[in-house]
Amino acid sequence: xxxxxxLLLCLLLLGHWVTAxxxxxxxxxxxxxxxxxxxIWVENENLGVTSSEDGSFFFADSSAxxxxxxxxxxxxxxxxxxxxxxxxxxxxxxSAIALQxxxxxxxxRRNKLVVNSFKRSKVSHSYGTYGGPWIVxxxxxxxxxxxxxxxxxxxxxxxxxxxxxxxxQLRIFKVEGNGxxxxxxxxxxxxxYAPKGRRKFVQLDISQFNLKVPELGLFIAFEWLLIDxxxxxxxxxxxxxxxxxxxxxxxxxxxxxxxxxxxxxTWVYRQxxxxxxxxxxxxxxxxxxxxxxxx
Numbered sequence: 042x043x044x045x046x047x048l049l050l051c052l053l054l055l056g057h058w059v060t061a062x063x064x065x066x067x068x069x070x071x072x073x074x075x076x077x078x079x080x081i082w083v084e085n086e087n088l089g090v091t092s093s094e095d096g097s098f099f100f101a102d103s104s105a106x107x108x109x110x111x112x113x114x115x116x117x118x119x120x121x122x123x124x125x126x127x128x129x130x131x132x133x134x135x136s137a138i139a140l141q142x143x144x145x146x147x148x149x150r151r152n153k154l155v156v157n158s159f160k161r162s163k164v165s166h167s168y169g170t171y172g173g174p175w176i177v178x179x180x181x182x183x184x185x186x187x188x189x190x191x192x193x194x195x196x197x198x199x200x201x202x203x204x205x206x207x208x209x210q211l212r213i214f215k216v217e218g219n220g221x222x223x224x225x226x227x228x229x230x231x232x233x234y235a236p237k238g239r240r241k242f243v244q245l246d247i248s249q250f251n252l253k254v255p256e257l258g259l260f261i262a263f264e265w266l267l268i269d270x271x272x273x274x275x276x277x278x279x280x281x282x283x284x285x286x287x288x289x290x291x292x293x294x295x296x297x298x299x300x301x302x303x304x305x306x307t308w309v310y311r312q313x314x315x316x317x318x319x320x321x322x323x324x325x326x327x328x329x330x331x332x333x334x335x336x
Contacts, residue, residue: 063100065129067092078266079114080174082313089173091267111313116228152336154190159331169294170265176310178222178262179328187254194248195333202293205237207271214260221315222260235293261330263295297329
């Protein structure tokens, strides 16, 4: 029996190591309420998740202990939290955003301006996520033509999804002094549901917010939600070894078209930070969104 004790102890330790997970909850520091769909990354690592509707999250990989968690969410300050244990309680500080007063207008707006007119046939590439809650953002520079039609009324884009009603979030960001996306311009969640199919047009009416395009421009961003109902698992075969593995993707994907010159630059949020360089360290010039402005 004594000879079996070391073996049993090793098996118990091995079982704990295999099943060890980093678990936690994200809550509002002021109210204590859970924060749903928070964007959570292990800093500088390709390891990220989205909090569920009750604010809970977990990483199956416990090797992140000793590293830093970067957590962001609509309406909150982005925070950095040391991962010191397998159980975490993350509290986010609400952003002090001064919302513009909503003015009810008697007459409907008439003058319209369409920016980055989008056609399905012009799609050149798509963005999807595999392994992290990415955010991709289009920079929309201010134009003098916006003076007569300053209000952002509608955002149009196309999605592809093999799952019906895959959930995603749109974000609208200010432009920081260094040119990267900054704080949210809206605190109201813009949650959408993708129709099943390829290159399906989606139109989002945000005229009720009376949001003016700032003189520095703004960013329109698409955020993936790494939640169970968005999972798409399928078999991937390695070209060299022909080995089959199960890969997990999260729907939907968003379509884009490449533009000439420096009209728009796509920024990417991954590993807890923004960058205007893609995985191949090259800039991606293009647009995902058509905007409709009005007076």
